[in-house]
Amino acid sequence: MVGEKNTEVNEIIRVMNQIHGIDISMYDESFLLKSLRKRWIATGVKTAAAYPRYLEENSTEAAGFYNSLNINYSEFFRNxxxxxxxxxxxxxxxxxxxxxxxxxxxxxxxxxxxxxxxxxxxxxxxxxxxxxxxxxxxxxxxxxxxxxxxxxxxxxYDKNTVQNVRLKELHNYFTAKGDTYTxxxxxxxxxxxxxxxxxxxxxxxxxxxxxxxxxxxxxxxxxxxxxxxxxxxxxxxxxxxxxxxxxxxxxxxxxxxxxxxxxxxxxxxxxxxxxxxxx
Ligand SMILES: C[S@@+](CC[C@H](N)C(=O)[O-])C[C@H]1O[C@@H](n2cnc3c(N)ncnc32)[C@H](O)[C@@H]1O
Missing domain, CATH: 3.40.50.150 (Vaccinia Virus protein VP39)
Incomplete structure (x- = not known):
């Protein structure tokens, strides 16, 4: 089972590099596997094993897969x-x-x-x-x-993004306008x-x-x-x-x-x- 997973991830690393010229070999294997699962479901490809072939033939998907690796989520006062x-x-x-x-x-x-x-x-x-x-x-x-x-x-930032900011800091360090805070x-x-x-x-x-x-x-x-x-x-x-x-x-x-x-x-x-x- 573990071997199968490695094969798919290795195949994706190879396709991204050789066909699309994007090096993703630095990413963690379990992270790549999670991204692979999300993408094959989103693209409607029948199995995870078939996804590398789909990726090989589809440069739009290669860009989509690469974007899915770049996660920019953040929060004020996270942790x-x-x-x-x-x-x-x-x-x-x-x-x-x-x-x-x-x-x-x-x-x-x-x-x-x-x-x-x-x-x-x-x-x-x-x-x-x-x-x-x-x-x-x-x-x-x-x-x-x-x-x-x-x-x-x-x-x-929009109002949902500033929800961790205390009222005092919101007042002192932001200007509110409509639903945005600057x-x-x-x-x-x-x-x-x-x-x-x-x-x-x-x-x-x-x-x-x-x-x-x-x-x-x-x-x-x-x-x-x-x-x-x-x-x-x-x-x-x-x-x-x-x-x-x-x-x-x-x-x-x-x-x-x-x-x-x-x-x-x-x-x-x-x-x-x-x-x-x-x-
Ligand atoms: C999930 S966000 C975390 C943001 C913030 N540090 C936090 O904890 O909320 C990860 C950020 O790291 C950046 N990042 C990932 N790899 C990087 C690298 N090699 N050099 C610089 N930034 C990188 C991403 O572009 C992304 O904006």
């Missing part, structure tokens, strides 16, 4: 426990460790349409403007999806959105950030799409971009992947927040 810990404990601690005039650097890696970057921007704005200590905040948010980045830069320009100016592929071997961090040294790196809800060795290389990259005291935040379902990395340790179980181990 409420993680954001509560950031707000109550980690950010106040980071601020207290910074010198007057110092800088807090954040990277939202795989930021999609910007909700993660704007969520941390709201918390940092609140904590750095209410405190006596002036601290600069720089947030770099990157993705490979141009359409997601365009939405992020616009910062216009991010305040002072928050938008704090976030630098740019294109960056986490699989890019030629750079250690987004060029816009010049150097890494991030106090917080979000690498959330994208690791589970990749096969283990690719996940590992993404985690190596983000680890090297963190400051010595920096934090890595992943999706809760991805915690187990990071727990396998020797140099990283959970700092606030059960939330998926990690720090580099002190040797």
């Amino acid at each position: 409420p426990l993680t954001f509560a810990l950031l707000e109550q404990w980690i950010l106040p601690k980071l601020i207290s460790q910074k010198a007057v005039g110092g800088e807090i650097r954040v990277w939202s890696a795989g930021c999609s349409s910007g909700q993660e970057a704007y969520s941390i921007a709201m918390l940092l704005d609140k904590l750095t403007t209410s405190g006596a200590k002036p601290i600069r905040v720089r947030i770099f948010a990157t993705d490979t999806s141009q359409s997601a980045l365009a939405l992020a830069r616009d910062g216009v 991010i305040a320009s002072r928050l938008r100016e704090r976030v630098n959105f740019s294109t960056y592929d986490l699989l890019d071997q030629s750079s250690a961090n987004p060029p816009e950030s010049i150097y890494g040294d991030f106090d917080i790196v979000f690498c959330s809800n994208l690791l589970f799409y990749y096969k283990p060795d690719i996940r590992h290389s993404i985690l190596q990259k983000v680890q090297h971009s963190m400051s010595g005291m920096g934090y890595l935040v992943t999706g809760e379902a991805e915690r187990a992947f990071v727990e396998k990395i020797d140099r990283l340790q959970l700092v606030a179980p059960p939330a998926a927040i990690f720090q580099i181990k002190k040797m």
Whole structure:
């Protein structure tokens, strides 16, 4: 049974590469299998085994299959426990460790349409403007999806998208117009959105950030799409971009992947927040 599954997935990887020129070999096998099931049902192909043939003959479906692998779903304050810990404990601690005039650097890696970057921007704005200590905040948010980045830069969300935002933050950081909510320009100016592929071997961090040294790196809800060795290389990259005291935040379902990395340790179980181990 397992062998059969491997055959179909391998066949799809081959067809996408050889016929359509798209490399999907970096994706996790069970993720590819789930996508394969969804697509063969959606296309009305009779069996999963017949789908690779259909894909071979149909370039529109190849584009559809590839699109189904690029999942851009995001939420404001996704993983409420993680954001509560950031707000109550980690950010106040980071601020207290910074010198007057110092800088807090954040990277939202795989930021999609910007909700993660704007969520941390709201918390940092609140904590750095209410405190006596002036601290600069720089947030770099990157993705490979141009359409997601365009939405992020616009910062216009519909009312369903902002339902996790507390009323106070909604009032302070958004302008409501009809059913849409637009991010305040002072928050938008704090976030630098740019294109960056986490699989890019030629750079250690987004060029816009010049150097890494991030106090917080979000690498959330994208690791589970990749096969283990690719996940590992993404985690190596983000680890090297963190400051010595920096934090890595992943999706809760991805915690187990990071727990396998020797140099990283959970700092606030059960939330998926990690720090580099002190040797
Ligand atoms: C499911 S969304 C998660 C968004 C956000 N981090 C969150 O947790 O809500 C995954 C995002 O990761 C991006 N992504 C996937 N692989 C990437 C890569 N190799 N480099 C940069 N971004 C990537 C996708 O384009 C997508 O926007």
